[in-house]
Amino acid sequence: MRPGYRRQQGRGQGHRAGTGAAGRPVAVNYCTGAAGAEAAAAEIRGAGGRALIVRADVSSKQQADAMFDRVLAESGRLHILVNNAGIQTWKPLLKLTEEEWDRVLDVNLKGTFLCTQRAARVMKDTGGGAIVNIGSGCNKWPFPNLVSYTASKGGVEQFTKVAAVELGRRRIRVNCVAPGAIEIERTRQEAGDYAGTWSKLTPLGRIGLPSDVAAAVAFLREDGAEFITGQEVRVDGGLFTRPVWPCD
Numbered sequence: 125m126r127p128g129y130r131r132q133q134g135r136g137q138g139h140r141a142g143t144g145a146a147g148r149p150v151a152v153n154y155c156t157g158a159a160g161a162e163a164a165a166a167e168i169r170g171a172g173g174r175a176l177i178v179r180a181d182v183s184s185k186q187q188a189d190a191m192f193d194r195v196l197a198e199s200g201r202l203h204i205l206v207n208n209a210g211i212q213t214w215k216p217l218l219k220l221t222e223e224e225w226d227r228v229l230d231v232n233l234k235g236t237f238l239c240t241q242r243a244a245r246v247m248k249d250t251g252g253g254a255i256v257n258i259g260s261g262c263n264k265w266p267f268p269n270l271v272s273y274t275a276s277k278g279g280v281e282q283f284t285k286v287a288a289v290e291l292g293r294r295r296i297r298v299n300c301v302a303p304g305a306i307e308i309e310r311t312r313q314e315a316g317d318y319a320g321t322w323s324k325l326t327p328l329g330r331i332g333l334p335s336d337v338a339a340a341v342a343f344l345r346e347d348g349a350e351f352i353t354g355q356e357v358r359v360d361g362g363l364f365t366r367p368v369w370p371c372d
Contacts, residue, residue: 148203149174151195155181155209182209182235183227192242201250204345205243207236207257207280212273225272232276236283240298244291252295254345257284258337259302259356261364277302281356288354297353299344304360306332327362 150168152175154161165175176198180191196202211231213224236257247253260277267274284300291298305311305322315321319331326332340359343349358364 149176149199151176151178151191151199153178153180153182153191153209155179181231182239183230185238188235188238188242192239192246196246202243202246203253205239205253205255206341206345207239207255209235209239210258210273212270214269216269217271220272228272229276229279232273233279233283236280240283240287244287244294244296247296248291248294252297254349255287255291255296255298256341256344257298257300258341259284259300261302261304261358261360263300263302263356264358264364284356285354292353297344297350299349299353300356301337301340301344302356302358302360302364303337304332304358304363306334306337306359308334322363325363326360327366330361332359332361 150165150173152161152164152168154177158179161177161179165177168175176195178191178194180187182188182191192202209231211228213220213228215224240255240257243253243255257280259280260273262270262274262277263281281300281302284298288298305318305326307319312318323329323331337359340357344352344357
């Protein structure tokens with residue numbers, strides 16, 4: 125099951141396609157990006173998988189519960205949850221409004237809580253499962269002008285650890301994937317040459333792709349990772365391992 129928002133659609137499509145290719149039915153959630161959800165579902169079906177599209181705002185408990193009810197009615201079982209819903213507001217701290225702060229925290233952090241809680245209540249009675257939360261490189265680095273986004277993703281990292289400790293006895297694994305500079309539709313708008321700018325700063329010498337993030341998610345959800353929980357996997361080519369240094 126893949127909750128996702130339009131603003132992060134590029135990464136989300138990669139995650140969903142990988143899950144569908146593994147042979148399990150996939151629920152594709154969206155809030156405002158219907159076209160992106162349709163494209164993701166088509167990609168899953170094209171790879172031989174099954175996909176169900178469900179619209180819901182994951183920051184609303186009522187809508188999140190209705191989404192899970194529909195998915196469980198269709199599939200009867202929940203094996204995997206990937207919390208990918210994310211939005212951001214690009215503003216300095218002194219200009220950010222309370223409403224903008226609340227909206228980012230509601231979607232990114234509260235949405236992760238609501239979906240994780242509901243999924244875990246199902247998984248604990250059906251043999252366990254795997255939950256993967258999508259964090260960010262700003263879990264480690266402060267990102268100026270993204271104070272609400274940074275706060276939300278830092279919260280997601282710590283939430284992941286607490287959830288892993290509490291849910292481990294239920295055979296539910298909870299991990300976090302923290303992408304670095306990933307080239308998607310949204311990030312291309314952040315710089316005139318996004319790939320060129322970040323490739324120079326990344327030790328592996330290239331920009332990240334949605335498929336890189338999807339590969340980490342795919343690993344964490346499978347049986348090969350059955351003894352891994354409470355961890356943050358940074359998919360950043362080494363970008364956030366080394367602080368920016370003015371000379372080599």
